[in-house]
Amino acid sequence: MLILGLESTAHTFSAGIVDDAGNVLNLVSDTYIPETGGLHPLKTAMHHQDCFDGVISTTVKEAKVSIRDIDLIAFSQGPGLGPCLRIGATIARTLSAGLRIPMVGVNHCVAHVEIGRVACGCDDPLCLYVSGGNTIISALKCGRYQVFGETLDIALGNMLDTFAREAGLAHPGGPKIEQLARKSDLLLDLPYVVKGMDLSFSGILTSAIRLLAKHDLEDIANSLQETTFAMLAEVTERAVAHTGKEEVLLTGGVAANDRLKKMIDIVALEQDASFHVVPRKLAGDNGAMIAWTGFLQFDQGNTTSLEESRVMPNWRLDQVDIPWRQER
Ligand code: AMP
Numbered sequence: 001m002l003i004l005g006l007e008s009t010a011h012t013f014s015a016g017i018v019d020d021a022g023n024v025l026n027l028v029s030d031t032y033i034p035e036t037g038g039l040h041p042l043k044t045a046m047h048h049q050d051c052f053d054g055v056i057s058t059t060v061k062e063a064k065v066s067i068r069d070i071d072l073i074a075f076s077q078g079p080g081l082g083p084c085l086r087i088g089a090t091i092a093r094t095l096s097a098g099l100r101i102p103m104v105g106v107n108h109c110v111a112h113v114e115i116g117r118v119a120c121g122c123d124d125p126l127c128l129y130v131s132g133g134n135t136i137i138s139a140l141k142c143g144r145y146q147v148f149g150e151t152l153d154i155a156l157g158n159m160l161d162t163f164a165r166e167a168g169l170a171h172p173g174g175p176k177i178e179q180l181a182r183k184s185d186l187l188l189d190l191p192y193v194v195k196g197m198d199l200s201f202s203g204i205l206t207s208a209i210r211l212l213a214k215h216d217l218e219d220i221a222n223s224l225q226e227t228t229f230a231m232l233a234e235v236t237e238r239a240v241a242h243t244g245k246e247e248v249l250l251t252g253g254v255a256a257n258d259r260l261k262k263m264i265d266i267v268a269l270e271q272d273a274s275f276h277v278v279p280r281k282l283a284g285d286n287g288a289m290i291a292w293t294g295f296l297q298f299d300q301g302n303t304t305s306l307e308e309s310r311v312m313p314n315w316r317l318d319q320v321d322i323p324w325r326q327e328r
């Protein structure tokens with residue numbers, strides 16, 4: 001069985017084809033990079049509108065299959081930017097009707113967890129998902145991926161990108177901040193904001209921007225990483241200790257950061273848990289994770305009718321039942 005997955009929640013339009021064993025046959029993505037400022041939802045949607053045809057046909061062609069070989073269309077139904085989600089949903093409805101195959105709407109955050117589980121071969125992880133739009137610490141409990149901690153304002157990736165932009169660096173800022181931070185081991189004073197199990201990054205962003213007037217960029221970059229990654233490590237450690245999970249899974253675009261990997265690896269080690277990082281290609285937003293999660297839902301007998309296919313921009317991770325997993 002072949003599944004075509006469409007991802008369009010934010011900056012990236014992506015199509016991926018997977019089979020029912022979780023093998024990725026092909027994955028093609030096109031990411032919108034605004035010339036100035038952050039992501040404008042309508043402009044981003046227009047980017048997706050312009051590129052979807054090429055992305056999907058290249059994905060199919062390079063996988064050496066025909067669109068007629070596809071058995072199921074999966075699309076990200078939320079959470080995300082409304083206009084961007086609607087592009088993906090419209091394409092899914094059209095392909096489903098035209099090819100006479102079922103479609104299934106997927107929660108984007110569930111997909112990040114599921115692609116990590118299948119790609120890393122881990123079973124029941126505590127998952128730290130850090131990306132441009134999300135910062136979530138979750139694990140399976142009572143049939144759902146419960147949120148043990150999350151950001152109360154902006155996501156870590158968004159914070160790094162916004163700071164980088166203020167500092168005159170090109171988008172995406174995360175990798176550039178990582179490079180700069182390697183050149184410093186100075187720790188400047190920044191707020192450390194953990195509230196219970198939740199995190200906040202907006203005050204840190206304001207403080208870091210203020211530091212630009214009187215400190216080296218390398219030192220600020222290092223301090224930003226050390227402070228925010230320590231916050232993530234603290235909450236992750238507490239979540240592992242409380243849930244007793246024996247695996248830690250790091251995913252999302254920020255999972256590419258070597259310093260973050262090192263810190264979360266230490267957390268896992270100290271909690272007697274194994275540490276897993278999603279391969280770089282599958283860590284950021286991608287159609288393969290949507291396809292694979294669509295298959296897991298389909299395999300449980302769940303498809304999405306036209307009436308149910310309305311997008312859900314505020315759909316939370318912990319609102320989704322996970323019937324394909326047995327609780328340990
Ligand atoms: P995603 O939203 O999952 O596609 O991930 C994109 C985010 O990951 C952006 O905010 C990037 O700045 C961030 N990112 C990518 N590589 C790195 C890195 N090496 N260090 C920190 N952040 C990164």
Ligand code: MG
Nearest residue numbers: 131133284285
């Ligand atoms: Mg994402």
